[in-house]
Amino acid sequence: MVDNLEELGEFGIIDLFRKSGFPPPEDAWAGIGDDCAVLEGPPGERILVTTDMLLEGVHFLRGGTGPYLLGWKSLAVNLSDLAAMGGRPWAAFLALGLPRDLPVSYLEDFRKGLADCAARYGIPLLGGDTTAARKDAALCLTLLGRVPAGREVYRSGADPGDRILLGRPTGESAAGLALVLDPSIDLPDPDREALLLAHNKPEPQLDLGALLSLGGLATAMIDISDGLLRDLGHICEESQAGARVELEKVPVTPLLARFAAAAKKDPLDPALAGGEDYALLFCVPPQREEEALEAARRDLGIRLHPIGTVTDDPGILLGRNGEWRKPDRTGYTHFRT
Amino acid sequence: MVDNLEELGEFGIIDLFRKSGFPPPEDAWAGIGDDCAVLEGPPGERILVTTDMLLEGVHFLRGGTGPYLLGWKSLAVNLSDLAAMGGRPWAAFLALGLPRDLPVSYLEDFRKGLADCAARYGIPLLGGDTTAARKDAALCLTLLGRVPAGREVYRSGADPGDRILLGRPTGESAAGLALVLDPSIDLPDPDREALLLAHNKPEPQLDLGALLSLGGLATAMIDISDGLLRDLGHICEESQAGARVELEKVPVTPLLARFAAAAKKDPLDPALAGGEDYALLFCVPPQREEEALEAARRDLGIRLHPIGTVTDDPGILLGRNGEWRKPDRTGYTHFRT
Numbered sequence: 001m002v003d004n005l006e007e008l009g010e011f012g013i014i015d016l017f018r019k020s021g022f023p024p025p026e027d028a029w030a031g032i033g034d035d036c037a038v039l040e041g042p043p044g045e046r047i048l049v050t051t052d053m054l055l056e057g058v059h060f061l062r063g064g065t066g067p068y069l070l071g072w073k074s075l076a077v078n079l080s081d082l083a084a085m086g087g088r089p090w091a092a093f094l095a096l097g098l099p100r101d102l103p104v105s106y107l108e109d110f111r112k113g114l115a116d117c118a119a120r121y122g123i124p125l126l127g128g129d130t131t132a133a134r135k136d137a138a139l140c141l142t143l144l145g146r147v148p149a150g151r152e153v154y155r156s157g158a159d160p161g162d163r164i165l166l167g168r169p170t171g172e173s174a175a176g177l178a179l180v181l182d183p184s185i186d187l188p189d190p191d192r193e194a195l196l197l198a199h200n201k202p203e204p205q206l207d208l209g210a211l212l213s214l215g216g217l218a219t220a221m222i223d224i225s226d227g228l229l230r231d232l233g234h235i236c237e238e239s240q241a242g243a244r245v246e247l248e249k250v251p252v253t254p255l256l257a258r259f260a261a262a263a264k265k266d267p268l269d270p271a272l273a274g275g276e277d278y279a280l281l282f283c284v285p286p287q288r289e290e291e292a293l294e295a296a297r298r299d300l301g302i303r304l305h306p307i308g309t310v311t312d313d314p315g316i317l318l319g320r321n322g323e324w325r326k327p328d329r330t331g332y333t334h335f336r337t
Numbered sequence: 338m339v340d341n342l343e344e345l346g347e348f349g350i351i352d353l354f355r356k357s358g359f360p361p362p363e364d365a366w367a368g369i370g371d372d373c374a375v376l377e378g379p380p381g382e383r384i385l386v387t388t389d390m391l392l393e394g395v396h397f398l399r400g401g402t403g404p405y406l407l408g409w410k411s412l413a414v415n416l417s418d419l420a421a422m423g424g425r426p427w428a429a430f431l432a433l434g435l436p437r438d439l440p441v442s443y444l445e446d447f448r449k450g451l452a453d454c455a456a457r458y459g460i461p462l463l464g465g466d467t468t469a470a471r472k473d474a475a476l477c478l479t480l481l482g483r484v485p486a487g488r489e490v491y492r493s494g495a496d497p498g499d500r501i502l503l504g505r506p507t508g509e510s511a512a513g514l515a516l517v518l519d520p521s522i523d524l525p526d527p528d529r530e531a532l533l534l535a536h537n538k539p540e541p542q543l544d545l546g547a548l549l550s551l552g553g554l555a556t557a558m559i560d561i562s563d564g565l566l567r568d569l570g571h572i573c574e575e576s577q578a579g580a581r582v583e584l585e586k587v588p589v590t591p592l593l594a595r596f597a598a599a600a601k602k603d604p605l606d607p608a609l610a611g612g613e614d615y616a617l618l619f620c621v622p623p624q625r626e627e628e629a630l631e632a633a634r635r636d637l638g639i640r641l642h643p644i645g646t647v648t649d650d651p652g653i654l655l656g657r658n659g660e661w662r663k664p665d666r667t668g669y670t671h672f673r674t
Contacts, residue, residue, distance in 0.1 A: 004437070004438070004440065004441060005435050005436075005437060005439055005441060005444065006437055007441075008441055010467050013433070013435070013444065013467045014467060016444065016445065016448055017431070017448055017462060017465070021448070021449065021452030021453070021455070021456065022452050022455045022456065022461055022462045023455060023456055023459050023460065023461050024461060025428065025461040025463055026427075026461075027379065027427075028428065028461070028463055036464070037428065037430070037463040037464040039427070039428060039463070039481070040379045041378070041379065042364065042377045042378065042379070042380075043379075043380050047384070049428070049430060049463070049464060049479075049481070050464070051430045051431075051432050051464065051465055051466050051477070051479055052432065052466050053432035053433070053434050053466050053468050053475065053477055054468075055434045055468065055469075055470050055471065055475060056471070057470075057471035057472075058434070058468060058469050058470060058471055059468070090363075090364075090376070091362065091365065091374065091376060091386070093374070093386060093388045093479060094354070094388075095388050095389065095390035095477045096350070096390070097390050097392045097395070097475065098342050098350070099342075100341070100342060100343055101341070102342055103341065104341060104342060104344075104345055107342065107345075107350065107353065108353065111353055111354055111358070112358065115358030115359050116358070118358070118359045118360060119358065119359065119360055122360050123359075123360065124359050124360050124361060124362040124363075124365070125354060125359045126362055126365055126374040126376070126386070127373070127374040127386060127387070127388065128354070128388055129388050129389050129390050129477075130347050130350045130351060131390050131391075131392065131395060131396070132392075132395050133392050133394075133395060133473075134392065134393070134394035134395055134473055135394075135472065135473065136470075136471055136472065136473060138390065138392060138434065138475045138477075140388070140390055140432045140466075140475075140477035140479075142386075142388055142430060142477075142479040144376070144386070
């Protein structure tokens with residue numbers, strides 16, 4: 001008999017709400033379990049919906065990162081959920097719980113960060129709710145996106161043989177977080193600032209998501225919030241498949257390499273297990289890999305990184321010099337920076 | 338120079354976010370300011386979106402009303418926003434911030450209340466977010482609704498001469514709240530229970546909203562959350578009109594009359610100024626008043642209550658025996674029970 005929430009855990013809580021009692025959906029293609037819910041949309045389109053709650057003391061501290069970056073990041077990470085399904089931003093809704101002692105300047109800076117991110121990615125704010133809070137500030141963002149009907153990309157479509165690609169290198173966000181937690185790591189200021197920015201001001205890969213969706217190039221896709229291996233694990237579970245990742249192919253930026261040297265860590269640790277990268281991770285049929293690489297280069301000027309292959313056998317294997325081994329765990333726990 | 342949120346106030350905060358910085362909406366008919374935002378929907382339809390945040394210590398106490406009723410009410414009041422625009426429920430999204438010490442049984446009872454309300458009004462739960470909270474529980478509900486294109490009813494469409502109708506009598510919710518705040522008010526148990534239920538388990542008038550919307554009968558509509566006069570004031574402001582309310586026509590239920598006698602109050606105080614009734618208040622062209630009354634009686638078995646008329650002059654006047662006077666204020670402040 002489980003009687004406290006910690007024992008029940010996040011997935012236990014979600015299962016509680018998946019249980020019977022709620023009526024079945026109509027005109028919906030996906031509900032609980034993917035990055036967004038998918039509903040029937042304007043002619044020829046489907047609607048994506050994602051919602052995210054951020055609480056003071058859990059997700060942010062008033063004396064921490066600062067309200068401008070909080071505003072930016074809270075919208076950016078939600079936009080990344082739209083990107084992960086191939087969607088375009090449509091409308092944002094913001095609910096705010098505000099304690100009496102919150103300075104107006106804090107709210108104003110938060111608004112600026114949110115509005116700058118909204119302007120950057122073209123999403124209007126169409127509604128919300130404002131209420132008092134007792135002590136901790138609370139915010140909840142809900143985004144609607146649009147995608148051509150049938151072009152939305154789920155986590156569940158990966159087939160054995162598909163190539164696994166990364167939309168950009170990972171790990172810098174986790175390195176930035178490591179610098180917050182341990183400011184004694186010895187790095188020159190420009191490197192330090194760049195890593196903090198990677199952590200605090202993530203850029204959702206909306207253009208890439210839309211390119212892959214419209215071209216029908218991706219069979220499965222996710223955005224990396226929990227860490228590359230853990231999110232790849234989500235694709236594998238939903239697709240009832242496994243994966244082989246070639247460690248030599250996992251990109252490490254020069255900046256991440258300098259951080260790793262200073263912190264005396266393997267740069268692959270943050271690259272594989274660090275969270276909050278918000279890069280896209282996706283699968284492409286092998287015969288379309290070149291087309292995907294070329295389209296991203298030509299239309300977006302970005303380089304994609306093929307890092308492995310989807311397999312029949314469940315589970316993830318990591319390879320180096322032709323040798324394959326299981327990661328002890330896929331995610332933060334083992335590879336924590 | 339305003340430097341704290343209390344001075345700025347709810348409307349100041351909303352204005353802050355209405356300020357420039359966000360991109361303009363596309364395919365949207367209404368944004369911030371009505372009960373729901375209105376967006377283009379599936380062929381021939383439009384989408385309604387409403388979001389609401391409820392915080393422990395502000396909107397509910399853990400030792401208060403109880404989690405089952407909290408679950409019911411949190412969904413019901415959001416459904417009422419859909420009803421107020423003539424919409425049908427489509428999909429619900431729930432974000433939860435849960436403190437570690439919240440008993441699983443509390444969450445389970447909350448889920449039951451939410452699921453029972455969802456089943457009663459036919460809305461599936463299609464997604465959400467679950468996160469830890471430091472101390473106070475937080476919940477944010479976002480609902481999507483649908484309405485035939487052009488049939489959505491705004492607050493802004495009332496014309497001078499339109500009749501003002503009420504979907505059911507008001508005041509019992511405020512009476513229930515008064516009993517919570519002052520349990521010494523002497524009432525027999527069945528009356529007490531019925532009034533508490535009116536406060537704790539509101540019923541959104543979705544069928545009535547849809548009937549008025551589909552028949553093109555209502556020119557303006559709102560659900561009564563702030564109080565009859567205050568919400569009528571919102572219609573008047575948005576429609577750039579005024580209103581005359583005939584006090585003899587404002588319905589008072591026998592239950593409310595018994596409460597008023599026991600509490601030594603004028604029953605019109607809670608009926609006119611009590612909040613959280615979630616009855617619909619709407620305007621109908623005079624030549625269609627009979628049709629609206631008849632349709633509600635025939636199709637829904639309910640009686641509508643004509644209580645006044647929309648006027649050219651701004652402001653609200655209250656009439657009794659042919660005499661008209663201004664209410665000192667329209668809303669809780671003056672008429673508080």
